[in-house]
Every structure is written in structure tokens, then in C-alpha cells.
Amino acid sequence: MAKKVLQVIETAYRGTLEEQDDTVVWLTQAMKGSGLVTDVMLRGNAVNYPVSAQDASGLAFGERKQTQPPRIHADLTKLLEKGATVYVVRDDVAARGIQMKELIGGLTAVATSEIPGIFAAYDQIWHW
Amino acid sequence: MAEYLLIESRDPSETTEVGYFYELATGLAQAGNRVTLFLVQNGVFPARPSVQSHALGRVAVSGVQVLADEFALRERGIAADRLLAGVRPASLEVAVDRLAAGCKAVWH
Amino acid sequence: MTTRTTLTLVLMDAPYENARTTTALRLLDIAARRGYNVNVFAYEGAVYVPFAKQAPHPNAVHGRDVTEEDHPNPKDWVAAIMAEAERQGGKIDWVQCGLCVDERGAAESIAGTRRGSPADLVKFAEASDNTLVIPTK
Numbered sequence: 001m002a003k004k005v006l007q008v009i010e011t012a013y014r015g016t017l018e019e020q021d022d023t024v025v026w027l028t029q030a031m032k033g034s035g036l037v038t039d040v041m042l043r044g045n046a047v048n049y050p051v052s053a054q055d056a057s058g059l060a061f062g063e064r065k066q067t068q069p070p071r072i073h074a075d076l077t078k079l080l081e082k083g084a085t086v087y088v089v090r091d092d093v094a095a096r097g098i099q100m101k102e103l104i105g106g107l108t109a110v111a112t113s114e115i116p117g118i119f120a121a122y123d124q125i126w127h128w
Numbered sequence: 129m130a131e132y133l134l135i136e137s138r139d140p141s142e143t144t145e146v147g148y149f150y151e152l153a154t155g156l157a158q159a160g161n162r163v164t165l166f167l168v169q170n171g172v173f174p175a176r177p178s179v180q181s182h183a184l185g186r187v188a189v190s191g192v193q194v195l196a197d198e199f200a201l202r203e204r205g206i207a208a209d210r211l212l213a214g215v216r217p218a219s220l221e222v223a224v225d226r227l228a229a230g231c232k233a234v235w236h
Numbered sequence: 237m238t239t240r241t242t243l244t245l246v247l248m249d250a251p252y253e254n255a256r257t258t259t260a261l262r263l264l265d266i267a268a269r270r271g272y273n274v275n276v277f278a279y280e281g282a283v284y285v286p287f288a289k290q291a292p293h294p295n296a297v298h299g300r301d302v303t304e305e306d307h308p309n310p311k312d313w314v315a316a317i318m319a320e321a322e323r324q325g326g327k328i329d330w331v332q333c334g335l336c337v338d339e340r341g342a343a344e345s346i347a348g349t350r351r352g353s354p355a356d357l358v359k360f361a362e363a364s365d366n367t368l369v370i371p372t373k
Contacts, residue, residue, distance in 0.1 A: 002362065003362060005367075008234075010145060014373070019339075027279070027354055030354035030355075031357060031358050034354060034358040036362075043148070044145055044148070112151070115152060115155065116155045116156045117159065119232065120159070120161075123232075124233075124361070124367055125232055126246070127235060127236060127371065128369065135368075137256065138373075168259050169256070169259060170255070199262075220266060223263065224243075224267055224270070227243055227263075228243065228272070228365060228366070231366070233366060235368060235371065
């Protein structure tokens, strides 16, 4: 039987402008496309990733303008559309002064205290 | 219930996220899992008793087995026979044992 | 018949930047000495760990010439681990994430490594006894 893997994403905005995406969200999309049974949990600073109002456009160096800025909240929406569960730890959201209504739809909000129970439902936990 | 190998590579003074990981270890143990917290790299710093060791000390009495990489301890001049109560020095071989045994393995 | 233990490690860090690279190679070395099969998926900066163009250098601050300094190049550590695995009957299958290689210009890597993609990581994970992700920060 296929393994079920939870991707816990904690580190955020690391190289996202150069890569034009978050490389772990990207990898998760690619692996799901290759058949991995996988979901995502956003915690720590990564709870900012589903904030709808993000806008990274306008970066330029000399005459070289970035034409494809990262749109990480849109990438998460695509993951949701592909059937992934995307958990967001609500304690971390609140601790950062974010209101849940500022986030994209479709997320599964969980308390920190629920994490052990969620981990139990997965064969492996890949923590990024 | 499951077995977990949680590897903490950072020091609590570097980031508050280490506190989350300690609490995760305790939470998993309280949920009935067998949990090993293996400290490597700067993660071994709080194994030297100090005012920064309190959080780790609480983990060590919460049903979690807390191990500290012998090499990382020696590299930092932390005496293996003067560690925080409940923390034991261990070879990195133990981490590979746990991986090979299929523990849910999480690096932080 | 006992099947050989197979582990997968996912690495992300470029060499020389933090302690994770060395700890990852220590884990790999232990597994190699035990004759395990280990799959390595080198993601992002980790594609530079087996970069073939790494070269040793002297150390004037320490007063050592290049021979005396004997400066480690991680590519040599990787090659040594692969040789040890082979001696013990195991195998290291080291896959470099292709897009990560391209964007970094890191195509020249040592023998025994190969170019791949996230699909390889999925195959590795499904076929392994366990997978450990060592993320960068």
C-alpha cells in the first residue's frame, strides 16, 4: 500500500524570490503529480503562505525585471484543487496577528495540541 | 501507538521554534507513543546545565528519551558525565538504528 | 532471505555553510558501513555536495600548505562513503534534482551520482524502509 506522507512546512520566504515559488510547496505539487499520497501542514512562519493579500511583484535589478513573481497562496490553492489537505496551525496564525479571514479558502485549521493526533494518521512526517 | 525519532539540531537561543519541537516531543509521548529526542549539532547546548536548560529538562522528565550526540558534545567541550538530568550521551549509530527500525523520523 | 535495509535521505544544504551537511554524511557513512542501501535525493544547494570541481587549498592563517592542510572537499567524503558501501555489499544511489542542478550550474558531479527529478524521490520513498528529510533553514 502506498505510504501516506505529511509535509510539515515551517521555514518560509527562503529563496522564494529567486525560485519564484516556495521550493517545498513546489516539490509537494510535483510529488503529488508523481503519485505520492501527501498532504501539507503549515506552521511557524509558513502560516503566512496562505495570506491572500501577498504581492511580491516589482522586483528589478538594473534593467532586469522579474516577470513571474512567486504567488505562493495561489500554489496552495492549486494543491487544494488537486485534493491535498492543507492544514494550518491556528495558534501560529493568531500569534502572528493574522485573522483567518485573510487566508485562502479550503484550509483545515488545527490547534497545536491536535498535531500528535494528526501525525498518527500518516506513515511518515517530512519536516521542512 | 508509534515510535518517533525527533532530531533537534538547533539551540533554543537560536529560535523559538525549538520550544515547539520540545513540546511536540512531550505531546507525542503523552499520546502514548515511544519518543526519542536526539540532540545533534548546536541542539546539544542546553544539555549542559544552565538557565537555558529548563525547557529541555522538562522534556527529559515527560516520558521522552533524550539523547545527545557524543561527537557534538565533545566538539563543544561539554562533559558527557555532567549533562542535564535525564539527558544521556549516545552515538549517532542509535539514530540510524531507529531509522532502520522504521521510527517516524523528523529532523528539526 | 533477509532483505537489505534501505533508507532514503533528502538533503538541501550546500557544503561549507552549516553543520547539517556533515551530520548528514555521518548518517550516510554509518549506513554504508552497515551495508545498507541508501538513496540520497540532493535538493537545492545539496547538489553542490558532490560537485566535481571542488578543490583543496592551503591555509596561510594556520601556516599550512595545501598538503598539510588536507582540506576536506565533501565530494571526496561522498566518494569514500560510496566506496565503503560497495565494500559492504550495499549501494548509495545519489540523485541530483535536475532543475536544482540547472539553476546552479552544478552539472559536473562525481561518478556515482545521477540526474533525476521529484519522481525519483517518490520512487525512493515508496521503496525504502524509512525516509529522513534534513531541511535547510
